[in-house]
Amino acid sequence: MIARLAAFLIALAPMAAAGQALNLGAGGSGQPIEITARQGIEWDRDASRYIANGDAAARQGDTTVRADRLIAWYRSAATGGTEIFRYEAQGNVRIATATQTAFGDRGVFDVDSETMVLTGRALRLVAQNDTITARDSLEYHGRREVAVARGGAMVVSGDRRMTADVMTAYFGPPAPAPRPQAQARGNQRQPQRAQAPATPANAPENQRLKRVESFGNVHVSTPTEIARGDRGVYNM
Numbered sequence: 001m002i003a004r005l006a007a008f009l010i011a012l013a014p015m016a017a018a019g020q021a022l023n024l025g026a027g028g029s030g031q032p033i034e035i036t037a038r039q040g041i042e043w044d045r046d047a048s049r050y051i052a053n054g055d056a057a058a059r060q061g062d063t064t065v066r067a068d069r070l071i072a073w074y075r076s077a078a079t080g081g082t083e084i085f086r087y088e089a090q091g092n093v094r095i096a097t098a099t100q101t102a103f104g105d106r107g108v109f110d111v112d113s114e115t116m117v118l119t120g121r122a123l124r125l126v127a128q129n130d131t132i133t134a135r136d137s138l139e140y141h142g143r144r145e146v147a148v149a150r151g152g153a154m155v156v157s158g159d160r161r162m163t164a165d166v167m168t169a170y171f172g173p174p175a176p177a178p179r180p181q182a183q184a185r186g187n188q189r190q191p192q193r194a195q196a197p198a199t200p201a202n203a204p205e206n207q208r209l210k211r212v213e214s215f216g217n218v219h220v221s222t223p224t225e226i227a228r229g230d231r232g233v234y235n236m
Contacts, residue, residue: 033060033084035072049073058087066094067107085111093118100127100171104138114142123149130157130209132169145171155212159223162234165216172210209236 035041039054049071052058056070068091077083089095089107095116096102105120116139123138124131125147132138136151146168149155153167211234214220218232 031061033058033072035059035070037070047073048075056089062098064094064096065089065107065109066092066096068092083111087111093120100125102126102138102140116140116142125149127171128208130155130169132167132209134167147171153214155209157209157236160221162212162214162218162220162232164214164218164232166214168213169209170211170213171208173208211235 035050035052035056035058037052037054037056040052042051042053044051052070052072054068056067058065058070058072065087067089069089071088071090072084073086073088074082074084087107087109089109091105093104093107094101095107095109095118102116102118103122103124103126104118105122107116107118109116118138119136123134125133125138125140132147132149132153132155134149134151134153137148138150139148140146141148149167149169151165152163153165154161154163155167155169212232214232214234216230218227218229220227220232220234
């Protein structure tokens with residue numbers, strides 16, 4: 001049996017717009033946070049926290065945090081009631097939104113700063129066709145849509161690969177498609193209508209890695225080229 005707690009604990013952080021990235025505090029529209037666990041949920045009133053054990057999950061909107069053990073700290077809200085301001089996930093951590101999924105052994109998310117820090121083995125952040133891995137830690141700053149990978153960092157995007165000691169990756173929507181050029185006068189053919197894009201530029205599936213800054217032992221490779229250096233900047 002799954003223990004279930006539909007906690008109306010609304011975070012102060014604003015609702016993320018479509019296409020934005022990890023935002024575990026999203027909920028400004030009034031969406032409740034639902035916490036579930038297979039082995040039970042403990043309400044520690046003295047410490048102002050919930051502890052969910054066994055395939056624990058916290059869901060709010062399109063964001064889900066899963067782990068073997070999940071702790072959520074709450075506080076009094078300025079507008080009345082309570083709000084969650086910090087999550088800690090332990091064991092088999094998986095954080096998923098409509099645009100990105102992050103994996104690790106331990107994760108801490110601060111709602112006020114919209115900052116996530118993952119540690120442990122097999123650290124990974126997957127965003128569409130782009131994957132970021134790290135050995136020591138993997139950070140994500142939601143307001144700036146920036147990820148920082150530390151220790152044996154690597155970015156794989158299609159057939160391109162970059163490794164370094166430390167990497168900073170910037171995400172965002174792709175550049176708008178160029179406007180169709182008008183045909184020259186005297187051309188009697190009917191102008192072709194520009195085809196509408198399959199999905200809007202701000203759709204979640206179009207959230208892409210835009211730029212990578214690498215520091216220390218930088219190695220960049222494609223199927224035909226290899227480059228090495230102490231620092232590298234790659235515009236995707």
